[in-house]
Amino acid sequence: MTSFYSRAFLFVLLPLWSFSQVVDDVIVQPSINISWETGNRWSFNSVIEQRNSTEDSFKALHIQAAQFASYDIGFYSQLGLGIMYRELFDDARPEEVRFTEQYVYSRKYNALKIAHRARWDQRLRGDRTTHRWRYLLSSSLPLNGFAADVSEFYLTASLETVFIAERNERPGYDQRFSLGIGRQINKKLKLQLVTEYRFEDFTANTERLLFLNIGVYYKL
């Protein structure tokens, strides 16, 4: 049997290689995601994620847990609400609670799926409240046929712009690009490796970060 996806691997590794000279830090972020579709309009997602810096040595930064609920409002759109708690491994800084509200519009064009997501985040850290408005354009494409069947691969890519505002602080902008590959391991389980490049605060003190997101997705 011929592989129709072999070239895709190179694509995924490309950012790793080309940006290795220009990143301030490489961050490794494993996650476990569980989703539950109720069969009606509601669906729920839970995620546990851990973040590590590799700048000097492998160092754990924080662990976080989030719970999301989504409600289908139209043929293609969804409203969502989420809450997240982040436990930092740095006692000098306060833990974080985050609320998220979002709207998602997604459609399938043959095999290609495109989604637009507008999101509003409130990050509560100690006595600080930071607002973030985010827009994400993402897509996914099965590498064989019209759907990612068991043991098949899919590609995913996204662009996200974030506007950050906080009282008594200069507003900031982040820009993120990501490219990844996923594999449907069985009907309920998939594994996804996404490389994400972030320009943080790119209008002022730009910080360039490379994220390696390794996620396990399980569907109840």
Place this chain on the structure above:
Amino acid sequence: MIRYKVLWICCVLAFAKAELSKAQSTQKIEREEKIDAIDFPKNALQTVEEIGYSRKKVKFYRETDGDKTSYEAKLKYKGSKYSIEFNQNGILEDVEIDLPKREIPKETRTLLNRRLDTIARKYRIEKVQLQYLNKGQTSLEIQTRIDRKDFDNYEIIVAFKDKRKIYRKEILFDNKGAFIQERDIKRQEYDFILF
């Protein structure tokens, strides 16, 4: 740094070639995959050539559902998408051609809507195909029927919305607009998580 290495090894193993795990998997295999022309039934290739106006750009697929295998060739001709389906022996089953939904005649559309109204209050027709069944005809005869739009059925995909949920069905109507059958389409899954 050892942890780093372990991580990479895990990744590589998890993404290792698809063929390996196929044999190990015991669950019912349900898949459709793109294949090369050489893996397509020979007699079917001939039919694709004849019905598909010898188009060069044809995509070939094999569908497996348990023990059942079928084949499908997809091509474009004069802006329309053709889907030519065969059984596992390469015998032509039907040809399906995309149709913009506004090209359904008004009287037929009224009949279709009347049926759809009984299913849910709100709906949207997402796709319409004209189905030409193979009734023991030659490729040439079928091609003539396609030219004359002498089709058998409308195969439509409709998204429905009612109070509790949003779902999709594939519904078959005959060429006069009379209902034949319907089947549920399983929910389109997100290939990536949106949150």
